Structure formats: structure tokens, C-alpha cells
Amino acid sequence: MRALLQRVARAPGGRRGKWLVLAVWLILAVALGPLAGKLGDVEETGPNAFLPRGAESAQVNTELEKFRTDTVMPAVVVYTGDGAQAAAAAERDTFARFVAVGQEVSGPIPSEDGQALMTIVPLDGEDDVTDKVDELRDVAGANAPPGVDVEVGGPAGSLTDSVAVFDGLDTTLLLATGVVVAVLLLLTYRSPVLWLLPLLSVGFAAVLTQVATYLLARHAGLPVDPQSAGVLMVLVFGVGTDYALLLIARYREELHRHADRHEAMRIALRRSGPAILASAATIAVGLSCLAFADINSSRSLGLVGAVGVVCGLLAMVTVLPALLVIAGRWVFWPFVPHHGTAVRKPRTIWSRIGSAVALRPRWSWLMSVAVTGVLALSAVGINMGLTQAEMFQDKPESVVAQERISAHYPSGASDPADIVARTDRTAEVREAAAAVDGVARVEDDADRTPDGELTNLTVVLKDAPDSRAAKDTIDDLREAVHPMGALVGGTTAETLDTQRAADRDLTTVVPIVLLVVLAVLILLLRALVAPILLLATVVLSYFAALGASNLLFEHVLDFAGVDWSIPLMGFVFLVALGIDYNIFLMHRVKEETARLGHERGVLEGLTSTGGVITSAGIVLAATFAIFAGLPMVTMAQMGVLVGTGVLLDTFLVRTVLVPALALDLGRWFWWPGRLFRTPPRVDGGASANTPSAADRHRAHEVA
Numbered sequence: 001m002r003a004l005l006q007r008v009a010r011a012p013g014g015r016r017g018k019w020l021v022l023a024v025w026l027i028l029a030v031a032l033g034p035l036a037g038k039l040g041d042v043e044e045t046g047p048n049a050f051l052p053r054g055a056e057s058a059q060v061n062t063e064l065e066k067f068r069t070d071t072v073m074p075a076v077v078v079y080t081g082d083g084a085q086a087a088a089a090a091e092r093d094t095f096a097r098f099v100a101v102g103q104e105v106s107g108p109i110p111s112e113d114g115q116a117l118m119t120i121v122p123l124d125g126e127d128d129v130t131d132k133v134d135e136l137r138d139v140a141g142a143n144a145p146p147g148v149d150v151e152v153g154g155p156a157g158s159l160t161d162s163v164a165v166f167d168g169l170d171t172t173l174l175l176a177t178g179v180v181v182a183v184l185l186l187l188t189y190r191s192p193v194l195w196l197l198p199l200l201s202v203g204f205a206a207v208l209t210q211v212a213t214y215l216l217a218r219h220a221g222l223p224v225d226p227q228s229a230g231v232l233m234v235l236v237f238g239v240g241t242d243y244a245l246l247l248i249a250r251y252r253e254e255l256h257r258h259a260d261r262h263e264a265m266r267i268a269l270r271r272s273g274p275a276i277l278a279s280a281a282t283i284a285v286g287l288s289c290l291a292f293a294d295i296n297s298s299r300s301l302g303l304v305g306a307v308g309v310v311c312g313l314l315a316m317v318t319v320l321p322a323l324l325v326i327a328g329r330w331v332f333w334p335f336v337p338h339h340g341t342a343v344r345k346p347r348t349i350w351s352r353i354g355s356a357v358a359l360r361p362r363w364s365w366l367m368s369v370a371v372t373g374v375l376a377l378s379a380v381g382i383n384m385g386l387t388q389a390e391m392f393q394d395k396p397e398s399v400v401a402q403e404r405i406s407a408h409y410p411s412g413a414s415d416p417a418d419i420v421a422r423t424d425r426t427a428e429v430r431e432a433a434a435a436v437d438g439v440a441r442v443e444d445d446a447d448r449t450p451d452g453e454l455t456n457l458t459v460v461l462k463d464a465p466d467s468r469a470a471k472d473t474i475d476d477l478r479e480a481v482h483p484m485g486a487l488v489g490g491t492t493a494e495t496l497d498t499q500r501a502a503d504r505d506l507t508t509v510v511p512i513v514l515l516v517v518l519a520v521l522i523l524l525l526r527a528l529v530a531p532i533l534l535l536a537t538v539v540l541s542y543f544a545a546l547g548a549s550n551l552l553f554e555h556v557l558d559f560a561g562v563d564w565s566i567p568l569m570g571f572v573f574l575v576a577l578g579i580d581y582n583i584f585l586m587h588r589v590k591e592e593t594a595r596l597g598h599e600r601g602v603l604e605g606l607t608s609t610g611g612v613i614t615s616a617g618i619v620l621a622a623t624f625a626i627f628a629g630l631p632m633v634t635m636a637q638m639g640v641l642v643g644t645g646v647l648l649d650t651f652l653v654r655t656v657l658v659p660a661l662a663l664d665l666g667r668w669f670w671w672p673g674r675l676f677r678t679p680p681r682v683d684g685g686a687s688a689n690t691p692s693a694a695d696r697h698r699a700h701e702v703a
Contacts, residue, residue, distance in 0.1 A: 047061040054294070074156060077151075078405055085110075193333065201316060246276060283305075288303060290302025361660040372543070384564060390633065393633055410462050423453055525587075569638055620646050621650070627640075
């Protein structure tokens with residue numbers, strides 16, 4: 001790896017290589033840029049995009065495609081209030097122009113209590129359903145008298161409201177993330193120019209990421225959905241900026257020690273490269289572990305995220321160094337690092353924190369564990385699961401329509417379950433389904449496939465489609481009709497299958513992620529005790545973040561519960577991203593321990609990386625916090641959880657807990673590696689190798 005890093009460092013840090021690297025990136029950006037805009041063309045938005053692989057509900061969706069050449073998706077118009085009868089009757093003919101070929105408007109269907117009417121408008125699913133629903137909402141109730149409420153919901157309305165959340169999401173997130181990162185970089189560097197170079201480099205990374213994702217989706221079957229595409233840019237900006245901060249900080253140090261900026265960059269890349277590479281490998285491999293998940297959206301998020309991390313790494317170790325070397329020292333103005341001057345002040349806030357931790361290391365890590373433990377307790381009894389009405393921060397029209405239907409009709413009337421059965425067994429399947437407690441009725445009309453082999457039965461449930469009772473009814477339905485070879489699907493079945501798959505994925509993916517991250521840490525640190533402890537601190541931090549986030553969800557953001565996907569998504573992201581800062585810290589500690597001894601090495605590592613890791617943590621937390629403002633509760637919860645966890649890792653785990661553990665254990669922290677077996681070479685004559693003047697200067701600063 002060292003030879004590879006040396007070759008990589010010579011190109012962007014070379015006198016001619018820097019121009020070659022920049023030229024290659026410019027050519028790539030111009031040539032491949034048009035492909036970046038095509039990412040939306042490969043996004044999977046079909047009915048199975050967010051379902052588990054092999055789930056029964058997904059099989060039903062596949063079978064339903066055989067029933068008709070045109071796919072029908074119903075929109076349900078609900079009328080309530082005095083005068084609803086006249087309004088519904090008057091608009092029935094108006095809705096005819098929206099109906100799919102061969103279909104007709106159903107209703108108005110009065111409720112048993114006589115207080116509501118429901119008109120079902122079958123739309124062509126092959127047409128642009130969302131545009132049709134928008135038009136339908138414009139005309140529905142347009143001439144209704146005062147006091148009549150009209151809402152458009154049903155499957156078509158729910159789809160439209162869900163798509164509206166992701167419509168323009170990529171552009172919105174990209175702009176918001178760019179602004180946040182730019183402001184934070186400007187505050188970090190306090191330079192009118194320097195902040196532009198990391199942002200420009202991340203821009204190159206974003207283009208490469210979108211192109212690579214598009215090509216892999218088009219030609220290699222990489223799963224991409226609107227959610228993963230939206231998260232992708234935030235991840236690239238956050239991770240790419242982290243690597244930029246680490247590299248620039250090390251480059252600035254070397255500019256104080258070397259007159260030639262090209263040599264300073266080559267040394268900075270060689271010394272920070274292993275930590276950046278290990279970090280990218282940990283995140284990319286950790287996210288790739290989601291390939292073992294059953295839920296398609298989880299697999300997509302993990303694999304697409306891994307592509308983004310790799311592309312971000314490539315940009316940050318090539319084009320960013322080239323830009324920095326081309327710009328020269330003046331880019332740091334007004335705080336220009338001059339050769340021969342001190343790297344930092346003799347006493348900094350991080351040296352003071354290190355000294356305080358070193359005075360009572362055991363007390364420090366015990367108190368840190370206590371704080372994270374108390375926060376983790378808040379995750380006990382967490383309310384898991386969200387209904388359709390609870391999935392949005394602002395209640396959309398389809399949710400209001402469902403509430404009206406639930407109040408006046410059998411709650412499942414707007415979104416019935418589907419049963420696919422062999423035609424020769426339809427009668428017994430119908431009889432078995434009708435006998436299930438929780439079934440309001442089995443509709444008389446049934447569809448058949450063109451070959452007549454399969455029949456689709458529509459089953460109206462008594463309870464709301466996303467209720468616990470409706471899910472129990474689905475289980476009972478499946479138990480009743482499976483002996484006849486029939487399958488049960490529909491929205492309620494999809495929710496149930498996804499919930500159970502999320503539980504399976506949690507127990508499958510989490511151990512794999514832990515083993516992979518542990519392996520990377522062992523390879524990086526060449527020890528066993530340190531990697532195990534570092535991984536344990538990140539897991540503890542995850543549970544603390546989950547507990548703290550749950551408090552925010554309940555008492556600040558007023559969410560009804562936590563989506564089933566959040567524990568797994570949060571774990572993978574926080575373990576992969578949280579271990580980043582431990583890698584940055586411990587790689588420097590390992591370097592300084594070999595030179596200064598264990599205790600001084602730990603303190604020097606903390607002091608040297610304190611500022612840059614804190615800045616990186618704030619940037620990453622801020623980028624994910626952007627999700628908190630999105631209308632979809634699931635994405636808002638993921639943003640809050642990841643942002644909270646990153647801040648805990650930055651300000652508590654990396655600052656206090658890990659250094660305190662390292663100081664308390666002494667050289668046993670490095671068991672059974674070389675730093676445990678061999679006494680360190682200490683500056684000032686303890687080694688046969690003569691230290692450099694720069695090393696003596698650094699040792700004097702620490703002393």
C-alpha cells in the first residue's frame with residue numbers, strides 16, 4: 001500500500017503531474033457531464049422498488065402484471081358534508097375523461113351512515129399517474145357548495161403524494177448541501193479563497209459519482225431508487241469534505257516544515273493517505289454489506305453509497321492536491337503557513353483537553369460510558385413503526401382522504417388486498433377468504449389473465465390498511481388460502497412483509513458490518529485490543545444516538561414512532577462514518593507513539609487532529625441534518641439519527657472516551673502489535689536514528 005500511495009502522491013504533488021491531473025479531471029467532467037444528468041432515467045420506481053426480495057407481496061405484484069396489458073391504478077374521491085350527494089353526482093361525468101380505456105367510473109358509493117360518498121376513478125397506470133391525479137384534484141370539488149369537503153386519495157393519490165416528496169429532491173439536496181458545506185468551510189478556514197478548492201473538488205466527485213452510478217445501473221444492474229439517489233449527493237459532499245479537511249490540515253503542517261510546496265504535498269499525501277484510504281474502505285465496505293439485506297431500498301442505498309464514497313476518495317486524493325499545489329501558499333491567506341514557523345501555538349484547546357484526560361484517564365472513560373449509557377437507555381421501549389398517515393411531516397391530501405374513508409366506510413375500502421389464485425380453485429379461495437375474521441367482503445368482480453389460468457380477487461378489509469389489525473388479517477388470509485396455492489398481496493401485505501424483512505436484515509447485516517469494520521481496523525493498526533475497543537465505542541455511540549434521537553422524535557419533533565428501516569440504516573451509517581474519526585485519530589496516534597512513546601503519542605495525536613476532526617464532524621452532521629427538513633418522516637429521522645451520532649463521536653467518543661481508554665491501558669492498547677512488543681524510539685537521543693530538526697521541534701512543542 002505504501003508503494004501505491006507514493007505513486008499516487010507523486011502525480012498531483014509533482015511539478016508537471018499537477019497539471020496533468022487537473023487536465024484529466026476537466027476532460028472527464030466535460031466528456032461525462034451529460035451522463036450525470038441521466039441518473040433519473042435508471043431510478044427504479046416500480047411497485048417492488050422498496051419491497052423485500054422474494055416477498056409474497058412482491059410476487060403478487062409480478063403476477064398482477066399478467067392480468068392486463070394496461071395497468072389500472074384507482075384514485076378515490078371522497079365527499080363529506082351537507083350537499084355532498086349533489087356535488088358527487090354532478091362531477092361523475094367530469095371524471096370520465098381521466099378513466100383508463102375499457103374502464104368506467106364507479107359510484108358515487110354512499111356510506112352506511114349516509115354522511116359520505118366515494119367515487120372511484122380507475123386511472124391508466126401506464127400514463128403519468130401523478131399528473132392525472134393533480135388534474136383530478138383541480139377539478140374535484142371545484143363547483144361543490146360551501147360546507148362540502150372533497151379529497152382525492154386511494155393508491156393513485158398516495159403515489160402522487162409520495163412522488164412529490166422526491167420530486168426535485170436531488171436538486172434541492174444538492175443546493176442545500178452545497179450552501180451548508182460552503183458556509184462551514186468559510187468559517188473553518190477564514191479564508192476568502194481556500195474554501196472554494198474543497199467545494200470544487202467535491203463537485204468533480206459528484207459528477208463522477210452520478211456518471212458511475214448511471215453506468216453501473218444501466219449495464220451492471222446496480223439498484224437505484226429516488227431515496228438512494230437523494231442520499232448519494234449528501235454522502236459524497238459530507239465524506240468528501242471530511243477527507244479534504246484532513247488532507248489540507250496535514251498539508252498545512254508540512255508547509256511549515258518544507259520550503260517546497262510540492263514536497264510538502266507529497267509528504268502530506270503519504271502520511272494522511274493511509275487514514276483516508278482506510279476510512280473510505282471502511283465506509284464503502286460497510287455500506288456494501290447492505291447487499292445482504294432483503295429490502296431492495298436498503299440494498300440500493302448501501303451499494304449506491306459505496307460508489308459515492310469511492311468516487312469521493314478518488315477526487316480528494318488527486319484533483320484536490322493538484323489544485324492546492326497549483327494555487328500555492330497564498331490560497332491560505334490571510335493565515336499563510338510560512339516555512340520554519342511553528343505549526344501551532346504551544347498551548348491549544350486540544351492540548352488542554354488532552355492534559356485533563358491524562359490526569360484521570362479511568363475516571364474520564366467511565367464518565368463517558370455513563371453519559372452514553374444513560375442516553376442509550378432512552379432507546380428502551382422505542383415505538384417502532386409508522387402508519388401511512390404518520391409518514392409525512394405535513395399531512396398530504398391522500399392521508400386526509402383515507403381518514404374520511406375510515407370514518408365512514410370499512411377502513412380498507414380505499415385500498416383492498418389482492419389474492420391471486422388458480423382459476424380452477426377460485427370458488428374455494430373466495431369462500432376461505434370470506435370466512436376470515438377481519439374481512440369485510442370479497443368483491444364480486446374478478447379479473448383473469450388472458451390465458452384464463454389465474455384469477456385476481458379483491459378483498460376489502462374491515463380495518464385501516466396500515467393498522468395492526470389489518471396486518472393480522474393478512475396473516476389469517478394467507479393461512480386460509482395458501483393450501484389452495486393462492487398468494488396474498490396489496491398495500492397492507494407489503495407493509496407487513498417490509499416490517500418483517502427489516503427485522504431479518506437487522507440480525508443479518510449488523511454482524512457482517514461489525515466483522516468487516518473490525519478487519520479493517522486490525523489491518524490499519526496492526527493490533528487487536530485497540531480495534532475491538534474502538535469498535536465497541538462506536539457501537540455504544542450508536543445506541544446513545546438512537547436514544548437521544550428518540551427523545552427528539554418524541555418531545556421535540558412530535559413523531560409518532562420510528563420507521564422500521566431506521567435502526568439498520570442508522571447502524572450501518574453510524575458505524576461506518578463514526579469509525580472515521582477514530583481512524584483519523586488513531587492513525588496519527590500510532591505514528592506519534594512510534595516516535596514519542598505511548599502517553600505522549602496519544603496526547604500529540606489528539607492535539608494534532610483535534611481541530612480538523614471537529615470541523616469534519618460538524619460538516620458531516622450538518623449535511624445530514626438537512627434531511628430533518630424534508631417532508632418524509634423516514635428521511636428526517638435518518639438525518640437526525642446520523643447527525644446526532646456523528647456529533648457524539650466527534651465531541652465525546654473521539655475527544656474523551658478513546659484517548660482515556662488508550663491512556664488507561666498503556667502499551668497494552670497495542671497488543672499484540674509491534675508498539676506493544678517494542679519500546680518506542682523516543683526523540684532526544686533514545687534512538688540510534690537521528691531525528692530530524694522538524695521532529696525535535698514538534699517534540700519540544702509537546703513537552
